Amino acid sequence: xxxxxxxxxxxxxxxxxxxxxxxxxxxxxxxxxxxxxxxxxxxxxxxxxxxxxxxxxxxxxxxxxxxxxxxxxxxxxxxxxxxxxxxxxxxxxxxxxxxxxxxxxxxxxxxxxxxxxxxxxxxxxxxxxxxxxxxxxxxxxxxxxxxxxxxxxxxxxxxxxxxxxxxxxxxxxxxxxxxxxxxxxxxxxxxxxxxxxxxxxxxxxxxxxxxxxx
Amino acid sequence: xxxxxxxxxxxxxxxxxxxxxxxxxxxxxxxxxxxxxxxxxxxxxxxxxxxxxxxxxxxxxxxxxxxxxxxxxxxxxxxxxxxxxxxxxxxxxxxxxxxxxxxxxxxxxxxxxxxxxxxxxxxxxxxxxxxxxxxxxxxxxxxxxxxxxxxxxxxxxxxxxxxxxxxxxxxxxxxxxxxxxxxxxxxxxxxxxxxxxxxxxxxxxxxxxxxxxx
DNA sequence: CGAATAGTGTCTCTCAGACACTATTAT
DNA sequence: ATAATAGTGTCTGAGAGACACTATTCG
Numbered sequence: 001x002x003x004x005x006x007x008x009x010x011x012x013x014x015x016x017x018x019x020x021x022x023x024x025x026x027x028x029x030x031x032x033x034x035x036x037x038x039x040x041x042x043x044x045x046x047x048x049x050x051x052x053x054x055x056x057x058x059x060x061x062x063x064x065x066x067x068x069x070x071x072x073x074x075x076x077x078x079x080x081x082x083x084x085x086x087x088x089x090x091x092x093x094x095x096x097x098x099x100x101x102x103x104x105x106x107x108x109x110x111x112x113x114x115x116x117x118x119x120x121x122x123x124x125x126x127x128x129x130x131x132x133x134x135x136x137x138x139x140x141x142x143x144x145x146x147x148x149x150x151x152x153x154x155x156x157x158x159x160x161x162x163x164x165x166x167x168x169x170x171x172x173x174x175x176x177x178x179x180x181x182x183x184x185x186x187x188x189x190x191x192x193x194x195x196x197x198x199x200x201x202x203x204x205x206x207x208x209x210x211x212x213x214x
Numbered sequence: 215x216x217x218x219x220x221x222x223x224x225x226x227x228x229x230x231x232x233x234x235x236x237x238x239x240x241x242x243x244x245x246x247x248x249x250x251x252x253x254x255x256x257x258x259x260x261x262x263x264x265x266x267x268x269x270x271x272x273x274x275x276x277x278x279x280x281x282x283x284x285x286x287x288x289x290x291x292x293x294x295x296x297x298x299x300x301x302x303x304x305x306x307x308x309x310x311x312x313x314x315x316x317x318x319x320x321x322x323x324x325x326x327x328x329x330x331x332x333x334x335x336x337x338x339x340x341x342x343x344x345x346x347x348x349x350x351x352x353x354x355x356x357x358x359x360x361x362x363x364x365x366x367x368x369x370x371x372x373x374x375x376x377x378x379x380x381x382x383x384x385x386x387x388x389x390x391x392x393x394x395x396x397x398x399x400x401x402x403x404x405x406x407x408x409x410x411x412x413x414x415x416x417x418x419x420x421x422x423x424x425x426x427x428x
Numbered sequence: 429c430g431a432a433t434a435g436t437g438t439c440t441c442t443c444a445g446a447c448a449c450t451a452t453t454a455t
Numbered sequence: 456a457t458a459a460t461a462g463t464g465t466c467t468g469a470g471a472g473a474c475a476c477t478a479t480t481c482g
Contacts, residue, residue, distance in 0.1 A: 015233055015266045015267075015268075016267075016268065016269035017231035017232060017233055017234065017267075018231060018234055018267065019229055019231055020231065020232055020234070020310065052229045053229075053230075053231075053232065054229075054230065055230035055308070056301055056308060058299050058300070058301065059297060059299045059310075060299075080296060080297060082294060083273060083294060083297060083312055085272050085273045085274075086272070087270055087272065094269070094270060096234065096273075098297055157434090158434085158435090159433080159434080173471075173472070174472080174473080175434090175435090176435085176436080176472080176473080176474090177471060177472055177473085179434090179435075179436090180436095180470090180471085181470095181471085196432095196433080196480085196481090197431080197432050197433065197480075197481060197482090198431080198432040198433030198434065198479075198480055198481075199432085199433055199434040199435080199478060199479040199480050200433090200434080200479075200480065201433075201434060201435090202434085202435090371461090372461085372462090373460080373461080387444075387445070388445080388446080389461090389462090390445080390446080390447085390462085390463080391443095391444060391445055391446085393461090393462075393463090394443090394444085394463095395443095395444080410453085410454090410459095410460080411453075411454055411455085411458080411459050411460065412452075412453055412454075412458080412459040412460025412461065413451060413452040413453050413459085413460055413461040413462075414452075414453065414460090414461080415460075415461060415462090416461085416462090
């Protein structure tokens with residue numbers, strides 16, 4: 001297979017090939033704030049987790065591999081964001097970086113530095129830009145429907161849902177508008193929340209989880 | 215630079231590297247229809263124009279280079295769509311393809327086969343999917359504002375603008391609604407169209423062209 | 429009871445869409 | 456005048472947002 005020749009009689013491997021990396025904005029909501037996981041490099045700078053693509057590996061697999069070390073994360077569906085290809089973006093050589101984002105529960109992130117996205121500036125390479133893209137995409141996704149990445153558990157109240165959406169986007173509408181825009185996209189479980197002050201809230205369930213590729 | 219070693223003491227070139235290609239959906243409006251440029255391969259199949267990335271070349275430059283042959287096209291701002299990375303997508307070997315789209319005037323496309331996007335199915339590789347993505351993105355862009363890619367000349371009437379938008383998306387609203395949604399995003403030139411039947415139409419101008427990266 | 433939270437009735441404003449009317453040209 | 460196209464007044468309905476009211480629990 002590797003000595004297959006193309007239309008101009010060249011082997012594929014005769015073409016110059018860039019190194020290909022993946023860099024991933026790992027987003028989570030912690031303490032009511034939208035946060036991103038950062039790694040400390042030498043020199044006090046921070047960067048996103050990433051790795052070089054291995055042989056015969058898909059981009060999504062490389063993302064998952066690069067994150068397995070940092071935290072025991074499973075079942076991730078990375079979202080592809082953009083390819084960064086500036087020739088001088090990495091002084092080690094010619095490297096294409098395929099930016100991704102993943103969304104995880106805060107509890108999954110152990111032993112990683114987590115910082116609110118607004119404070120995550122001055123990162124290495126073009127990682128500031130990746131965070132911007134990842135956050136914008138996430139806000140679009142959450143504007144479109146209730147917790148599309150399943151950060152909440154199986155059942156949740158509208159209050160819990162709204163607090164999550166507010167952490168992700170402060171411009172989330174207020175209680176009544178939020179409720180009316182979400183109920184139609186949720187399923188009622190019939191159960192009520194217990195052990196709380198005030199009128200017990202109904203528990204809802206997502207109708208379906210979003211799938212990965214877009 | 216190429217013998218710079220990374221944190222684990224490896225040269226960048228010690229990592230396996232995929233071949234990287236670009237494939238581009240060249241979209242145009244011809245005869246009131248949204249069309250895409252196709253290339254005939256051997257075996258009666260069709261594909262999108264593409265090429266392998268050359269050494270020290272950006273993706274956008276590779277796209278422009280791959281299209282310069284097919285048609286004298288200049289000043290293009292390719293839009294990056296998605297990286298296709300299935301391991302078996304190219305039987306010549308391990309190839310990542312970065313899908314792009316560009317929008318050109320029909321007159322620019324000489325000596326290329328142009329086909330309405332709805333008929334452009336059964337293409338080689340994952341090119342059907344690329345066309346789908348490119349068309350969806352283009353429709354989103356045109357829904358957001360008047361002729362964002364400048365397919366019309368410098369000045370145009372609202373009728374001309376609407377016919378263009380209708381070619382791109384048949385669900386374009388009708389005359390009055392279309393006008394009201396667009397005028398606020400246009401500048402009046404003060405001039406009128408001449409040599410036509412009926413009340414002469416005002417000529418408008420785009421306020422600004424969109425820029426490329428997203 | 430009061431405090432606290434859940435849930436809803438309803439008003440307003442905006443905007444898209446539809447329809448019909450007026451305006452201005454050529455023939 | 457008639458045909459043809461441009462442009463606008465206005466009604467309707469849907470939906471977002473704001474406000475205030477009712478509902479149900481705990482202590």
